[in-house]
Amino acid sequence: MTESQAPAKERQTSDEGAEAPPEQSTGGWRGRLGQGLQQLLAFGTLMALMLFFAVASPNFFTVSNLTSILLATAVIGILAVGTTFVIITGGIDLSIGTGMTLCSVVTGLLLTDMGLPLIVGVLGGIAFGALVGFINGFNVAVLGLPPFIATLAMMMVAQGLALVLSGVRPIYLSGVPGFQQIALGQLVPRIPNAVLILFALALVLGVVLTKTVLGRMTYAIGSNEEATRLSGINTRRWLLGIYALAGACTGLAGVVLASRLSSAQPQLGMGYELQAIAAVIIGGTSLLGGRGSILGTLIGALIMSVLINGLRIMAVQSEWQTVVVGIVVLVAVFADNLRKRRAEGGGRA
Amino acid sequence: MSALLEIRDVSKGFPGVQALQDVDLVLDRGEVLALVGENGAGKSTLMKILSGIYARDTGTISIDGEQVEIAGPRAAQELGISIIHQEMNLLPHLTVAQNIYIGREPRVGPMLQERALRRQTQALLDEIGIRLRPTAVVGDLTVAQQQMVEIAKALSFESTKILVMDEPTSAISISETEVLFRLIASLRERGVGIVYISHRMEELREIADRVTVLRDGRYVDTRDIGEVTDEEIIAMMVGRELSAHHEDRPERQGGDAEVVLSVRGLSTRGLLSDVSFDLHRGEILGFAGLMGAGRTETARAIIGADPISAGTIYVRGEEVRISRPDQAVRRGIGYLPEDRKRHGLMLEQDVAFNVTMSSLAQVRGPLGVLRGGKARQLASSFVDALRIKTPSTRAMVKNLSGGNQQKIVIAKWLARDCDVLIFDEPTRGIDVGAKEEIYRLLHDLAGRGKAVMVISSELPEVLRLAHRIVVMSEGRVTGELANDEADQEKVMALATKNIDEGDVA
Numbered sequence: 001m002t003e004s005q006a007p008a009k010e011r012q013t014s015d016e017g018a019e020a021p022p023e024q025s026t027g028g029w030r031g032r033l034g035q036g037l038q039q040l041l042a043f044g045t046l047m048a049l050m051l052f053f054a055v056a057s058p059n060f061f062t063v064s065n066l067t068s069i070l071l072a073t074a075v076i077g078i079l080a081v082g083t084t085f086v087i088i089t090g091g092i093d094l095s096i097g098t099g100m101t102l103c104s105v106v107t108g109l110l111l112t113d114m115g116l117p118l119i120v121g122v123l124g125g126i127a128f129g130a131l132v133g134f135i136n137g138f139n140v141a142v143l144g145l146p147p148f149i150a151t152l153a154m155m156m157v158a159q160g161l162a163l164v165l166s167g168v169r170p171i172y173l174s175g176v177p178g179f180q181q182i183a184l185g186q187l188v189p190r191i192p193n194a195v196l197i198l199f200a201l202a203l204v205l206g207v208v209l210t211k212t213v214l215g216r217m218t219y220a221i222g223s224n225e226e227a228t229r230l231s232g233i234n235t236r237r238w239l240l241g242i243y244a245l246a247g248a249c250t251g252l253a254g255v256v257l258a259s260r261l262s263s264a265q266p267q268l269g270m271g272y273e274l275q276a277i278a279a280v281i282i283g284g285t286s287l288l289g290g291r292g293s294i295l296g297t298l299i300g301a302l303i304m305s306v307l308i309n310g311l312r313i314m315a316v317q318s319e320w321q322t323v324v325v326g327i328v329v330l331v332a333v334f335a336d337n338l339r340k341r342r343a344e345g346g347g348r349a
Numbered sequence: 350m351s352a353l354l355e356i357r358d359v360s361k362g363f364p365g366v367q368a369l370q371d372v373d374l375v376l377d378r379g380e381v382l383a384l385v386g387e388n389g390a391g392k393s394t395l396m397k398i399l400s401g402i403y404a405r406d407t408g409t410i411s412i413d414g415e416q417v418e419i420a421g422p423r424a425a426q427e428l429g430i431s432i433i434h435q436e437m438n439l440l441p442h443l444t445v446a447q448n449i450y451i452g453r454e455p456r457v458g459p460m461l462q463e464r465a466l467r468r469q470t471q472a473l474l475d476e477i478g479i480r481l482r483p484t485a486v487v488g489d490l491t492v493a494q495q496q497m498v499e500i501a502k503a504l505s506f507e508s509t510k511i512l513v514m515d516e517p518t519s520a521i522s523i524s525e526t527e528v529l530f531r532l533i534a535s536l537r538e539r540g541v542g543i544v545y546i547s548h549r550m551e552e553l554r555e556i557a558d559r560v561t562v563l564r565d566g567r568y569v570d571t572r573d574i575g576e577v578t579d580e581e582i583i584a585m586m587v588g589r590e591l592s593a594h595h596e597d598r599p600e601r602q603g604g605d606a607e608v609v610l611s612v613r614g615l616s617t618r619g620l621l622s623d624v625s626f627d628l629h630r631g632e633i634l635g636f637a638g639l640m641g642a643g644r645t646e647t648a649r650a651i652i653g654a655d656p657i658s659a660g661t662i663y664v665r666g667e668e669v670r671i672s673r674p675d676q677a678v679r680r681g682i683g684y685l686p687e688d689r690k691r692h693g694l695m696l697e698q699d700v701a702f703n704v705t706m707s708s709l710a711q712v713r714g715p716l717g718v719l720r721g722g723k724a725r726q727l728a729s730s731f732v733d734a735l736r737i738k739t740p741s742t743r744a745m746v747k748n749l750s751g752g753n754q755q756k757i758v759i760a761k762w763l764a765r766d767c768d769v770l771i772f773d774e775p776t777r778g779i780d781v782g783a784k785e786e787i788y789r790l791l792h793d794l795a796g797r798g799k800a801v802m803v804i805s806s807e808l809p810e811v812l813r814l815a816h817r818i819v820v821m822s823e824g825r826v827t828g829e830l831a832n833d834e835a836d837q838e839k840v841m842a843l844a845t846k847n848i849d850e851g852d853v854a
Contacts (some may be wrong), residue, residue, distance in 0.1 A: 072402050213717040220706060223695035228690055230654060231706045231761065232678025290697050 017159060036338060038284035040300045053278065053310035060313050069302075071308045074183070074194035075257045077301040078277035080248025080278035080283075081202050083244050084297045085209065087280050090222040090289025091147035093243070094273050095154035096137060096250045101269030102162040103254030108264030111179065118178050125258075126251035132158065133247015134240060141239035159270060159279075166266040174262040183259035194256050199299075201252070205245075206294035218242055222289025255312045278325070279304050282332040303328070351414030353378045354511050359408030360499060361394055366671040368394040368553070372568045374561055377540040381533060383547045383553040383574065386563035387780040388488060389584055392546050395563070396513050399544075400432045401425040403524055409792035412511070422555065433517060439495055441488030448487050449502045473505055478535060491640070493525030500532060501556040504541075512536065513544045518552060518779070521666040524639065530556050536627035548780060549807070550579045559761050587782045606630045608666070609800040610682070615660035620646050620824040628769065630798045633813025636804040638844045643824040645687055648771045652677035652684045664769075678707060680687070683762035685825050687773040687804075689751075693758045696747035700739050701728035703746050704756050721814040731760035735790065752783025759790065770801045771793060775809065788814060820844050 054061040072214060079096050086093045107125030110116045116124070132154065139150035173179050183194035209215035217238040220228040229235045258264045283300030285292025311321045354376040361369040369391045376382050386392050397403045399410070401419040409416055412428055418424050425432075439448050446466050447454075455465040470483035479497045487495060496517055503509055516524045533543060533556055543594045547553055553560060554574060562569040562585040569585045610628040614834045615621055620643045628634050649655045650729045651662060654670040662669055664680045671677045674684070686692035696702055704714055705724045712724040739749055746757060755775060762770055772791070776784045791814060797803050805811045811818055818835050820843035821830045828843035 156697075191367060207718075211718050213713055213719060216702070216719060219698065219702070220695055223698050224691070226692050227694055228706070230652070230674050230684055230686060232675045232683070233706070234673065234675045283842070290695070322650070 026280070037137045039293065039296050039299065039315075040294055042283055042303065044262055046303050047093070048300055048308065049310065050277065053306065053313065057310070060310060061189060061264075065313070066311065067192065067195075069191050070195040070198075071183075071260070072283075072309065073301050073305040074192070074198045075260070076251050076275050076279060076304065077198045077298060078201055078249055078253040078256060078271065079272060080279040080297045080301050081198070081205055081294055082246040082253075083145060083273075083276055084280050084283075084285055084292055085205075085218050086147070086246045087287060088218050088222045088289060088292045089210075089239065089242055090225070091140060091239075092151065093133075093136060094148065094151040094289070095132065095158055095176045096253075096276060097217055097247070097269045097271060097273035098155050098159035098162060099129060099132045099247065099269075100254040100257060100272060101266060102132065102158040103251040103262040103266075104258035105162045105166045105171065105254075105266055107255050107258055108173055109165060111173060111176045112171055113196045118176065122177075122182065122255050123180075125255045129251020130244045130248040133250065134244040136247065137222055137240040137243030140243065140262075141236040145197055154272065155270075162266045163271070166264065167251050168266060170265040170266065172262065173258060173264065179227050181259075183256045194260060197256060198254070201249070202294050202298050209294055214238070214241060214245075219290055222291070223292075249302050254271050267305065276301075281329060284332075284336060286336075300332075351411070352376060353380075353413065355409075355411040355414075356395070356399075357409045357411075359395070359398060359410070361398060361403060361406050361407045366549075367566055369398075369405075369566045369769055372563065372566070373571075374544075374568075375571070376544060377543055378510075378540045378561070379537045379584045381537060381543045381545055382545050382617045383560040384559035384568075385553070385560060385582060385586055386636075387782055389587070390563040391566040392563055393515070393565075394513065396432060396544070396546070398693070399425065399430055399511075399513065418549070424790075426506055426507065429506075429508040430513070431506060431509045431511070432513040432515070433496070433499045433503055441486075443487060443819075444483065445474075445481055445484035445487060445490075445498050445501075448498055449505050464522065472503075477501060477504055478532065492527070493529070494739065496525075496529065496838050497532070504536070507565040509541065511542050511544070511761070513546070515546045516548065517545075518549065527553070545586070551809075553582075554579075571646055583781050586780075598714065604840060606632065609634070609664065609810065610651075610802075611666070612647075613661045613663070615647065615650055615662070617646060617650055617655060617824075618658045621650060621657075622824050624650075624821070624824075624826055626819050626826065626829070628802055629800050630768075630800055631795050632817065633795045633801045633803055633815045635811035635818040636802065637808060637811045637840050638821035639817055640806065642821040642844065644821050645773055646824070647821070648684055648773055648802070648804060651771070651827040652682055654684070659665060660732045678765065678767070681766075682771065683707070683765060683767035683769065684771045685758050685762065685773060685775065686756075689754055689758055694746050695752060697745060698756060699743045699745055700732065700737070700749075701725050701742040704728040704731055704760045704764055707761050711764075727764055728760075731764055733761075735760055736786070745828070750780075750783070752779045752786065755779060755783075755787060759826050764792075768801075771804070773804045774806065775803060776805070776807070808840055812837070 025314030032317055059065060079100060082095050083096055098123065107121045107130045110124045111118065111121035136151050136154055139145045141145050146250060181193065183192060185193045187193055187196060192317045216232065217228070220233065221235055221238065225235055231268050279301035280292070280297050281300070283293070283298070284295060307325055307328060311324060312318070352375045354374070356372065358371045358373065359369055360367070360371055372391065373390040373394060374384070374395065384392050391402060394403065400421065401421040401424050409419065417428055418427065421611070440451070449470055450466055455462040455469065464565070468641070474481055475614045479501055481494060487498060488497070503512055506650055512616045517529060538544065541719055545553070545557055557574050559571055560574050560577065560582060561571040562582065563672070564586060568731065570853050606629040608627045609630050615624040624647050636647070646655065650657045651671070653673045653676055656672070662671060665681070668678055671680065677684070695706070701724055705728055708727070709719065711719050712727060721805065725742050731737070732739060732742060737753050737756045737760065739753060746754060775791070776787050781786065787805060791801055791803065800838045803814055804813065812832070813834060816832055818832065819826055819839060820828045820830065820840055828838060
């Protein structure tokens, strides 16, 4: 290790007692604080945005509008939460948008053409998503393809398959009893089930990421895949699992989207992956891997929805809404870099 | 006449740390000045001030008797200061010539003049006596050759008169080191002053004129190297005498201890050919050889990190098939890689994360839920046992020193309770005090019945640590020596044994 990384005057000779010099600790808590700070920053941004729109328009801060923001967040949020795992491993999944579409088509076919029970259609869509994710994982971990390429190819395959399977026509699902309730029912008054699904998923996967072996492996692979492998971890197996998990989330998003629209729309989906990835990045997850959180992703997804909703209420043209979201992504990544540089600067320079 | 470079009373503080306090350094023309000190003593900080990366807080720097301000790396270059960093800054996909003259390519308008560039580079390489092709791609060169390219680059600036080398030999072999030393000798004849940072005493003795010692950011002393003993230098560095040598040269191990690991006829497609050896319980088996002799490859082949083309591995007499590292670990074989940062650690994660990496099975509950408290407990028991200097088990590993990072990798395998530990260059980049501690640790491990394999390029280290020494050359085992019959000459003779010649004769 070079001194540049530890100007703190450490003495590693054995006779000096185990107590570390106080200055050495700076890096530790500063790094930890940095992680929390990023989430705090994202949360602060979210609050500031809401305050701004609340002041700018009387129509923003109403129960019905806030509900519609949450509903609009659900699908992107579910995709984003799942893909957070992949991004923390240092990978990327471009197939989640069209993969979601494919899953909703599969669910639609199971429920209409094949007339299977609701639960089979729902679980079938999720399982199909997991299969798509597993294939991505196989291409990445076993065949060694770069995630970008592997999932770009899968994005195209999924889009094509969705069109082929559906005959390029929407599959209408309003005739399936109970299907609409999945997203739009209100187990809790005023809150659509889609939102509950998102929060429940985020809670469960948040625990998985921080408290389980799978989560630990996600961070480990993203921090240093080779070191993880040499530590005696079967990294292939874990990567397969992680991509499959993200794929299952894709399937769930497909089911929720189809339920919300009462139909499976084979033309939809392209572009959702980029919005989900943007939400993950705004939430402070590093594209380089090894760092990120589900809470951050959730906040990131909310920031995007609030922005789009707020701009719409202020009658900003939808073309310009996209421009603003793009700028927000830039600012978020820049702020994260700045914070990182400062945190390291404190320890180093 | 004034000195070439004179640094007086330079101080530099970072938030919470006084990295340098009133440090002096004087370098004459044509002199090689060794700069030594433990990691964290301030050597790199001082060199970064010299190269314009950091600004000093107080003090003066004079070149040829004139006070100078070094505003940035560019200004340093213009003042004739060139630094060859420990971590190289070359572009692996470009050629030697393109690397040396990057940003200064001969051109006509916007068009690069590749041929002129090659000629110019050839002339430079000829002048300083480096035998490399200007068109060779840097990524294909050995580490030592890349080092040569760095040196050539530094000297390609006409004005270079002060050259700083930060541990230039830490990654190159003995024969390559000799080439480097010849180059240094010719530079010195041209009046270039060289600041040479290294941890290796023999090396400093061979090339340095004087030695300046820093400790804890302070200047300790400057002495003619002929006037001081190694022990005195080390004492100046650590601020006390080291009680190191009482356990020099381990006892010869009785051959009756159980064979834990047995390797027969191990071969790989690239390099290894018919490598066989036995490793006993409680034994430290040294692996000596030149760079590229196949020692790391042997280790990686054993643990299944690289595929093998032939050979059998027996663990406690039982034949095992190992094609992935996790299978090796399940058999109780742990590998501590040569390049800790790249292959051994998750630098951005904390101590507990790294220590428990291989033994999560011990701290997991139902559904794979990790027990955070138990994990921390496990980690902190090893932090205590190995005396790892860290503020807590939550500290990020990248903020620890090299010695403590190495101990974390060791802790990882001890937590897993591996019987066979393969150390690849366990003390590379670690300072003298921490080295002693690692040595003691290795002895303890062997004493507790672990079977330890140590790959090292530092002969004194192997001679000191190992009960037996396996010597490799060109992918084969060329000899095996018991400690009491081994010495540097014998090991070197085996390490340089040319297999092909032997076959012809």
